[in-house]
Amino acid sequence: MAKDLNVVGKPFRKVDARAKCVGQTKFADDIVLPRMLFCKLLRSHVPHALIKNIDVSKALALPGVLAIITGKDLPIPYGILPVSQDEHALCIDKVRFVGDPVAAVAAIDEDVAFDAMNLIEVEYEPLNTISSIEEAVLIDEPRIHEYGDSGNIHKKVSLEFGNVEDGFAEADLVREDVFFYEGNTHLPMEQHAAVAHFDADQKITLWTSTQTPHYVHRALAKVLEMPASHIRVIATPNGGGFGGKSDPFNHEVAVCKLALITGRPVKITLTREEVFYCHRGRHPVLMKVKTGVKNDGAITAMHFQSFLDGGAYGSYGVASTFYTGALQTVTYEVPRYKFQGLRAFTNKPPCGPKRGHGTPQPRYALEVHLDKIAEQLRLDPVEIRRKHLVPPNSVTANYLRIGSMGLGACIDKVVEGSDWKNRFSGWHPANRKLPFGKGIGIACSSYICGAGLPIYWNNMPQSGVQLRLDRQGGVCVMCGSIDIGQGSDSVLAYIVAEILGIDPFDIRVVTADTDLTPVDLGSYSSRVTLMTGNAAIQAADRARELLVMAVAEKLGVPIENLSLAERRVFDVENPEVGVSFAEATVLAESKFGTIGTVGSYTPPQSPGKYKGSGVGPSPAYSYSAAVAEVDVNPDTGIVVVERVWIAHDVGRSINPLLVMGQVEGSVYMALGEILMEEMTYRTNRNVVHKFPSMLEYKSPTTMEMCDVKTYLIEDPDPNGPYGAKEVGQGPLLPVPPAVANAVYNAVGVRIDEVPITPEKVLRALKDKARGRSPRYGPEDVPSVAWPDSLRVLTPAEGGDGTEMPRVAVHS
Amino acid sequence: MNSKRQIRFRLNGEDTEVAFAPHKTLLEVLREDLNLTGTKHGCELGECGTCAVLVDGRSILSCLMLGLEAEGREVKTIEGMANGSQLHPLQQTFADLGAAQCGYCSPGFLLVAEELLQKSPNPTRAEIQEALSGNLCRCTGYIKIYEAVELAAAQMRGEAYELPKESIYGLD
Numbered sequence: 003m004a005k006d007l008n009v010v011g012k013p014f015r016k017v018d019a020r021a022k023c024v025g026q027t028k029f030a031d032d033i034v035l036p037r038m039l040f041c042k043l044l045r046s047h048v049p050h051a052l053i054k055n056i057d058v059s060k061a062l063a064l065p066g067v068l069a070i071i072t073g074k075d076l077p078i079p080y081g082i083l084p085v086s087q088d089e090h091a092l093c094i095d096k097v098r099f100v101g102d103p104v105a106a107v108a109a110i111d112e113d114v115a116f117d118a119m120n121l122i123e124v125e126y127e128p129l130n131t132i133s134s135i136e137e138a139v140l141i142d143e144p145r146i147h148e149y150g151d152s153g154n155i156h157k158k159v160s161l162e163f164g165n166v167e168d169g170f171a172e173a174d175l176v177r178e179d180v181f182f183y184e185g186n187t188h189l190p191m192e193q194h195a196a197v198a199h200f201d202a203d204q205k206i207t208l209w210t211s212t213q214t215p216h217y218v219h220r221a222l223a224k225v226l227e228m229p230a231s232h233i234r235v236i237a238t239p240n241g242g243g244f245g246g247k248s249d250p251f252n253h254e255v256a257v258c259k260l261a262l263i264t265g266r267p268v269k270i271t272l273t274r275e276e277v278f279y280c281h282r283g284r285h286p287v288l289m290k291v292k293t294g295v296k297n298d299g300a301i302t303a304m305h306f307q308s309f310l311d312g313g314a315y316g317s318y319g320v321a322s323t324f325y326t327g328a329l330q331t332v333t334y335e336v337p338r339y340k341f342q343g344l345r346a347f348t349n350k351p352p353c354g355p356k357r358g359h360g361t362p363q364p365r366y367a368l369e370v371h372l373d374k375i376a377e378q379l380r381l382d383p384v385e386i387r388r389k390h391l392v393p394p395n396s397v398t399a400n401y402l403r404i405g406s407m408g409l410g411a412c413i414d415k416v417v418e419g420s421d422w423k424n425r426f427s428g429w430h431p432a433n434r435k436l437p438f439g440k441g442i443g444i445a446c447s448s449y450i451c452g453a454g455l456p457i458y459w460n461n462m463p464q465s466g467v468q469l470r471l472d473r474q475g476g477v478c479v480m481c482g483s484i485d486i487g488q489g490s491d492s493v494l495a496y497i498v499a500e501i502l503g504i505d506p507f508d509i510r511v512v513t514a515d516t517d518l519t520p521v522d523l524g525s526y527s528s529r530v531t532l533m534t535g536n537a538a539i540q541a542a543d544r545a546r547e548l549l550v551m552a553v554a555e556k557l558g559v560p561i562e563n564l565s566l567a568e569r570r571v572f573d574v575e576n577p578e579v580g581v582s583f584a585e586a587t588v589l590a591e592s593k594f595g596t597i598g599t600v601g602s603y604t605p606p607q608s609p610g611k612y613k614g615s616g617v618g619p620s621p622a623y624s625y626s627a628a629v630a631e632v633d634v635n636p637d638t639g640i641v642v643v644e645r646v647w648i649a650h651d652v653g654r655s656i657n658p659l660l661v662m663g664q665v666e667g668s669v670y671m672a673l674g675e676i677l678m679e680e681m682t683y684r685t686n687r688n689v690v691h692k693f694p695s696m697l698e699y700k701s702p703t704t705m706e707m708c709d710v711k712t713y714l715i716e717d718p719d720p721n722g723p724y725g726a727k728e729v730g731q732g733p734l735l736p737v738p739p740a741v742a743n744a745v746y747n748a749v750g751v752r753i754d755e756v757p758i759t760p761e762k763v764l765r766a767l768k769d770k771a772r773g774r775s776p777r778y779g780p781e782d783v784p785s786v787a788w789p790d791s792l793r794v795l796t797p798a799e800g801g802d803g804t805e806m807p808r809v810a811v812h813s
Numbered sequence: 814m815n816s817k818r819q820i821r822f823r824l825n826g827e828d829t830e831v832a833f834a835p836h837k838t839l840l841e842v843l844r845e846d847l848n849l850t851g852t853k854h855g856c857e858l859g860e861c862g863t864c865a866v867l868v869d870g871r872s873i874l875s876c877l878m879l880g881l882e883a884e885g886r887e888v889k890t891i892e893g894m895a896n897g898s899q900l901h902p903l904q905q906t907f908a909d910l911g912a913a914q915c916g917y918c919s920p921g922f923l924l925v926a927e928e929l930l931q932k933s934p935n936p937t938r939a940e941i942q943e944a945l946s947g948n949l950c951r952c953t954g955y956i957k958i959y960e961a962v963e964l965a966a967a968q969m970r971g972e973a974y975e976l977p978k979e980s981i982y983g984l985d
Contacts, residue, residue: 015910015911018916019907019908019911020900020904022908023900023904023913023916023919023923024851024892024894024895024904025851025890025920029853029917032850034850189951190917190951191855191917191918191951239916241918242914242951242952244951273857274860487914487917658981658983659911662957662980662983663914666956667953668954696861697860701951704943704945704946704948705943707942707956710954710956712983
């Protein structure tokens with residue numbers, strides 16, 4: 003019997019919302035400890051150089067300076083991925099980008115630390131720089147790193163599912179397009195900050211603004227050469243993350259080391275400029291996509307190539323590379339699929355995961371490419387998408403298992419809402435219904451709900467939840483997850499409250515403390531609601547079972563008759579027979595002893611078994627569709643996005659109000675990416691960021707934000723808690739290509755390079771007026787010797803998910 | 814090192830004396846010398862609006878004002894916005910409607926919104942957008958913030974105002 007839900011699906015406020023509105027929430031920089039020192043990092047001002055000498059003597063002599071450390075004090079490398087342990091807290095013999103830290107100072111206050119930092123003398127021997135994908139492909143020496151596939155190529159991958167050439171041969175049309183998506187950054191409002199404290203019992207505590215306390219914990223144990231049991235990482239509420247606080251960072255290691263040396267607490271708060279250098283944001287990606295289609299738009303084969311500018315370190319880059327090729331297959335049926343990806347090292351701040359990790363770039367390329375195919379085939383851009391959707395409960399050519407799939411409903415909602423049929427009137431300019439300069443465009447997308455595999459290989463759960471019930475009815479839920487503003491603390495409280503029949507505000511939530519909370523891998527890859535939600539259900543169900551057993555015995559009522567709601571445990575057939583929730587906890591503790599339960603979650607195994615199959619599988623996939631309406635001024639090239647209709651298949655809303663907030667926030671961030679945000683560098687020998695400041699790095703203010711019309715599609719997924727899927731990242735994905743397609747609809751030029759700035763629009767309009775190609779974008783991709791493709795038979799071909807034996811001969 | 818200077822001013826309705834190094838900004842004085850860490854910082858260069866406080870009822874960026882300039886003036890920070898344990902209507906609606914996601918920019922938005930509603934009790938959406946245009950928020954897309962301001966404004970005018978269903982559940 004399905005129970006009516008009392009909490010799930012209701013628009014409760016977040017459990018931590020009021021503290022945030024009265025200034026009580028303690029972010030990392032708000033922590034002050036007695037005798038606390040301040041840390042500053044000296045960062046390289048040159049992009050690529052050998053460190054010949056570091057002289058700290060003058061700085062150490064400055065009154066108020068307690069300690070200075072350099073690379074030799076922290077010789078052990080670390081990195082978020084086991085395959086890219088290529089970072090040092092402080093550079094040892096080489097700097098790789100402007101902003102790479104070389105020394106750390108601890109002093110009695112920030113001013114003294116700053117002065118000391120400027121007294122450190124570093125002798126550099128400059129090296130030639132690598133500033134772009136093209137240079138990295140062409141120039142092997144000097145190598146930025148001594149590891150990687152070759153020269154300055156970090157990683158090259160080639161995967162083929164089925165024979166794409168057979169697919170192209172079957173096609174009525176084969177089309178190729180080239181796109182470039184510029185890098186951009188998270189720009190969280192809170193600068194990274196951390197405080198380390200080493201106590202007399204030889205234990206160290208780090209409070210830090212991180213999305214991944216567990217991974218920071220692991221990295222610290224490795225680099226500090228201390229048992230993990232002596233290290234406690236407490237992630238403070240993140241003042242925005244968006245992926246930018248998902249790596250272990252230099253400053254986190256440095257303050258711990260300085261705390262160990264000085265025996266005093268040490269704090270660091272990065273300047274906004276330094277946050278730009280930490281980066282780990284969206285990879286710039288150059289892409290080439292070739293697709294074969296039948297006349298009705300059915301895809302016969304796709305070959306996708308991506309070239310990522312990784313910046314100076316590995317970070318999540320290998321995963322990012324695979325992600326640029328993983329999710330092309332989960333929206334429209336792609337029976338044969340080939341992916342080749344390359345990640346280059348360059349002398350820039352390292353790229354990593356930003357909201358949508360590695361997928362907004364290929365999604366933009368794919369959806370604009372599809373728009374061009376639709377035009378060539380004279381098909382409605384809605385129809386070409388709607389007719390060829392991946393069926394629910396299926397396995398894609400690259401072995402991603404799809405569960406619920408609400409994209410069709412998403413498309414229908416935005417098409418209806420935007421009055422698409424009366425506003426988009428075919429591809430011939432003479433038929434247009436909107437005036438020149440006004441346009442609409444559509445795009446769709448999908449995203450994972452957590453990665454199927456953890457970052458480091460293990461057989462343990464990805465998420466754990468522990469519940470403690472006390473004898474006065476108190477409930478404490480503990481979980482390693484960290485709330486970065488998305489509401490993950492609230493999701494835990496809502497789910498536990500639902501199952502135990504209490505109010506979410508009755509619950510104490512303790513999260514993101516490696517001493518107190520079971521491991522959750524962190525707030526990334528849109529994993530938290532699904533994974534912690536399932537773990538919380540398990541823990542709460544186990545607690546509920548103890549409560550009802552005790553209450554059933556007391557009341558003489560069959561267990562199955564008992565219901566938990568409104569802070570009571572009662573007989574559903576005779577509701578006045580029951581006890582209060584607090585009494586129930588007394589009965590349970592009397593019968594069973596102290597009441598504590600645990601729950602954990604491990605994703606289902608993926609059907610893919612080939613090398614490289616670790617990126618892409620997920621317990622569930624969310625779906626989104628968006629229609630954008632734009633106004634393009636042909637005299638200035640300025641694009642104003644007036645409205646976005648977006649529908650998101652969230653499976654089920656644990657809290658619709660928070661889901662709406664994630665959708666609107668995703669549209670906003672997408673708008674910044676498509677219209678203005680870019681990490682750009684002077685490309686002469688000094689590869690320096692052009693504008694590491696919030697004023698010059700343009701992001702949308704209230705004056706640029708568009709109207710958003712949101713539809714929530716609830717197609718519950720059996721793997722999600724109450725059917726819930728992700729919402730934090732997916733709704734960003736369809737917006738950039740929908741805007742690009744709308745710009746074409748408005749003024750007839752294709753801007754195949756993100757962001758769509760006025761300069762690019764004007765250039766394309768001028769070219770169009772001169773009879774040249776009405777397009778702005780890259781012409782081709784570099785010629786690269788790809789490794790032999792790893793070949794996998796598709797499920798439709800009878801494949802079992804493993805790779806075929808390699809053959810000596812290749813084309 | 815510069816020796817400290819002392820100032821007297823009204824802070825959140827209370828007479829306050831504080832001594833600090835004269836080069837410190839009001840932001841630094843509030844956070845470091847008065848332990849009022851509710852005022853946040855995003856850039857310390859006057860670019861993001863996060864550190865906004867009210868000085869004599871006007872929103873200013875506390876990172877661009879010297880602490881010394883607060884002498885004799887009335888300063889209000891987020892800690893002084895509620896009336897005792899009674900939240901200001903804006904604080905209530907920001908919390909209830911999800912206008913605070915990570916919450917880091919919220920103190921600045923709340924104080925700027927308070928100033929707006931003092932001057933304009935019934936602002937249009939465009940007026941709200943313009944008033945808040947100096948404050949950056951990376952989480953919300955601003956929409957829930959507009960709705961929270963509108964709802965609080967209606968409550969402060971004593972009007973019944975119900976949030977449209979589509980703001981909570983989306984369109985049908």
